[in-house]
Each structure stands twice: as C-alpha cells, then as structure tokens.
Amino acid sequence: MSPDDLPPPRDASGGPAPDDSIPASARWIHRVLLLGLVAVYFFLSYCILRALLGSVGGSFGTIAKALLATAAMGAFIVWAVPLAEVPQIVFRHLLPQRRARRGRCPHCGYDRRDRACPECGFAGAAPGPWQLGWSTVRRFGVVLLVGFLLGAVTGEVWTSLDERRFAAESVGRPAHVRPRAWPADFANLAWDPRTGVSAVDPFQSPRIEGWRPKDRSSPPSAPVAEGSAAASSRGDSGP
Ligand SMILES: [Zn+2]
Numbered sequence: 001m002s003p004d005d006l007p008p009p010r011d012a013s014g015g016p017a018p019d020d021s022i023p024a025s026a027r028w029i030h031r032v033l034l035l036g037l038v039a040v041y042f043f044l045s046y047c048i049l050r051a052l053l054g055s056v057g058g059s060f061g062t063i064a065k066a067l068l069a070t071a072a073m074g075a076f077i078v079w080a081v082p083l084a085e086v087p088q089i090v091f092r093h094l095l096p097q098r099r100a101r102r103g104r105c106p107h108c109g110y111d112r113r114d115r116a117c118p119e120c121g122f123a124g125a126a127p128g129p130w131q132l133g134w135s136t137v138r139r140f141g142v143v144l145l146v147g148f149l150l151g152a153v154t155g156e157v158w159t160s161l162d163e164r165r166f167a168a169e170s171v172g173r174p175a176h177v178r179p180r181a182w183p184a185d186f187a188n189l190a191w192d193p194r195t196g197v198s199a200v201d202p203f204q205s206p207r208i209e210g211w212r213p214k215d216r217s218s219p220p221s222a223p224v225a226e227g228s229a230a231a232s233s234r235g236d237s238g239p
Contacts, residue, residue, distance in 0.1 A: 022091040030087050035147055038077070042151025043158070044183050045073040050159050051184035056199045058160045070152050074144055082132060084140035093130040100126030163189065167197045 050066040082089070096106035105112045106126040110119035117123065162181035170176070170191035177200060179185040187202035 022087045026087050026091065034083055034086075034143055035150070038143055038147030039150040039154070041077060042070055042073070042148045043155045044151075046070045046152045046155030047159055047181075047184045049073070050155065051180050051187035051199070052202055054187070054199045054201050056163050056189065056197050058156060063156060066156070067152055070155070071148060074148065077144075081136055081140045082130075084143055085130070085136045089130045093127050097126045097129075159184070163197060166191065170197070 046066055049069040050062070053062055053065055053069075055062050099109045100106045103113055104110060105117035105120060105122055106124070107122040108117060108120040110117050112118065115123075158181065166178065166189045173191065173193075175190070175192050177188045177190045180187050180189055188200040190198050190200050192198065
C-alpha cells in the first residue's frame, strides 16, 4: 500500500493516528467496476465511430482516425472524475462524518462522546468534506487511459472479426448487404463478388429502393412507397 493511499486523518488533538485504510475488497470492486464502465464506454464509441467512418479493413488510416475520434469521446466523461475516489469519499469522509454526528468515534464507531476513543485511541475530529484534488484527477487519468486502450483494442478486434466473418460467409454468393455487428448495426457491410467486402455509407440505407452496390443494378426486393423512393433517389444525387 503506497503512502499516498493513506493520508493521515485529521488528528486535531494529537491522538494516535489510526490505520484509516479502505477495505481491500472495496478498493478492488471499485477499480474493476470503474475500469469496466470506462472500457465499455470506449468500446461502444470505437465500434460506432469506426462504422461511421464507412470503410472496412484494419488499415492504418482507418484505425488512426477511429482512435482519434474515440479519444475525443473521453471529453464527454470528464464529469465522472469524482468516481475515481468513491472508496475514499465513502470510507474517509462520509462514514466517519456519520459516526461523529452520532457521538461515536469517527474511526471505529465506538461510543466515545468527547473523549479519546477507549476502543482505538483515536482522539481526532471527524474529517472535513471530500474535495476534488490532483490525486483524484491523476487516478481518473489512469482509469481513462487504461479503459481507452482496453475498449479501443476490443472494439477493433470485434469490428474486424465481424468484417472477416461477413467476407467468409459471402464467398460464392451474389451481391448482398447485412448490418454490422452490434453496436454498429445501424451501418451495413456490402458484398460484391467482383470487389469483395465494402462498407455502406451508414446514412444511406440499402433497404431503400434505388440503392445499388457499386453501380450494379440489383432489383429491389420489396416494393417501396413512391414517396420514399423519390426521397431516396433525391438523396442519391445529393444536394
Ligand atoms: Zn475508536
């Protein structure tokens, strides 16, 4: 346990400094949960942004762009910085303060009133409110970095495995499309027997009549209402 994990408790009247440690189980549960949450956030971001880029294959350019865009998504979770110190907030501030309000020892909870604690010897006052500090930002930075790496690597593996699966199951079949794997199932992968796998512009649904993979005409599989057909052909030409 590093000394930085154990800031001395407010020991106003100079009693023996108690070992105010946070239970190891609480530390580990918190670490795993927070890291998991951040990694899942970056995994979802990576998969979605990689599909939005509209290209297939793990080329350097595609991966670099997806990584940059995913890293930028980190800006949306900076509000979660205090989550990095939930165990400290609970075990070093909230619980001792609650014990002190009830006339008990802030450290061990023994009924001590205003004297030094006969149980653990702690004579200090309850700690003040938790404050955001550099240690919080540093802890969160580490979680953010590790979670980003975990999420982005998993996202790239997930996405490229799906692209390979699509290529493998498409061999010998006529041109067709299918959605990408969750969470990027809003975007489609297209198969062309001559050119192989390509990504469909995610904002252009192949279910709309008028969509053609690589200029090859394919008959629409279902009749489409005239209004949406007109809308899609207008969309094709683009403003
Ligand atoms: Zn005590």
